[in-house]
Amino acid sequence: MRAFVWYAEDSFLHRLNPLTKLAACLLAAIVVSTAGEPVTPAIVILLALASTRGLGKVPVSMLCRTLAFGLLASLGVFWTYTVFYGGSGEPWLYGATMAARLLAILSSSAMFVLTTDPSQFVRSLIHQARVSPRIAYSLFAAYRFVPLLQVEFETIRAAHQMRGGVGGGGPFGQIREIVGYAIPLLASAVRKGERVALAMESRGFGALSAQQRTYFRVTTINQADLWFGVGCLLAAATLIALRRIQ
Numbered sequence: 001m002r003a004f005v006w007y008a009e010d011s012f013l014h015r016l017n018p019l020t021k022l023a024a025c026l027l028a029a030i031v032v033s034t035a036g037e038p039v040t041p042a043i044v045i046l047l048a049l050a051s052t053r054g055l056g057k058v059p060v061s062m063l064c065r066t067l068a069f070g071l072l073a074s075l076g077v078f079w080t081y082t083v084f085y086g087g088s089g090e091p092w093l094y095g096a097t098m099a100a101r102l103l104a105i106l107s108s109s110a111m112f113v114l115t116t117d118p119s120q121f122v123r124s125l126i127h128q129a130r131v132s133p134r135i136a137y138s139l140f141a142a143y144r145f146v147p148l149l150q151v152e153f154e155t156i157r158a159a160h161q162m163r164g165g166v167g168g169g170g171p172f173g174q175i176r177e178i179v180g181y182a183i184p185l186l187a188s189a190v191r192k193g194e195r196v197a198l199a200m201e202s203r204g205f206g207a208l209s210a211q212q213r214t215y216f217r218v219t220t221i222n223q224a225d226l227w228f229g230v231g232c233l234l235a236a237a238t239l240i241a242l243r244r245i246q
Contacts (some may be wrong), residue, residue: 011116016224018124021115021151022107041097041101044239049063052107052111063114067107078095107145128221141196156181179194
């Protein structure tokens with residue numbers, strides 16, 4: 001989960017409105033989902049990685065760590081679709097297309113996640129998407145729980161190991177071990193959720209309507225967002241046109 005924490009930097013992508021980058025990710029997903037060959041997803045992968053590295057100034061090591069799971073999943077998808085492919089044509093080509101689709105979507109998503117401050121994303125949902133502050137800040141609180149739950153899980157697992165409370169071998173032992181981790185983790189999540197809810201209510205979170213609420217920082221759509229959006233649209237149109245020519 002630590003691999004998907006955003007990378008703090010002052011770059012072109014970091015200064016863009018989060019909704020602009022989210023729209024670019026959705027556009028990339030639409031383009032690769034309609035591709036019937038692996039070349040188009042491969043180009044999207046290269047464009048996403050180059051943009052994240054060049055325009056987002058994200059280190060190569062962090063990119064590789066983020067996409068490590070995607071590479072393993074893509075290999076599994078390639079092997080599965082190649083072996084069990086029942087249609088006409090080359091099975092390895094179909095498997096490569098499906099694997100490239102998955103990796104392209106993950107690469108474009110990594111561009112969004114690694115260059116987007118979660119608090120800025122919440123503000124853009126409120127200011128540009130007109131999402132209710134109750135819903136937006138609830139999503140933000142849930143997102144902030146992810147690293148806390150990971151730390152809590154590691155603490156619970158260490159406590160079980162010190163007390164010799166591991167489940168043992170076999171499937172039943174693994175089930176007991178999972179239950180032993182899940183119950184205290186769920187209880188801890190409920191307690192943290194109650195504390196956050198009480199803290200928000202004590203500060204008058206629900207006292208004002210969306211129109212009455214004021215903000216210290218306000219997100220906007222500026223010229224850089226427009227240029228980035230136009231560039232993404234031109235790239236998508238070019239890929240679709242080249243695909244039709246072929």
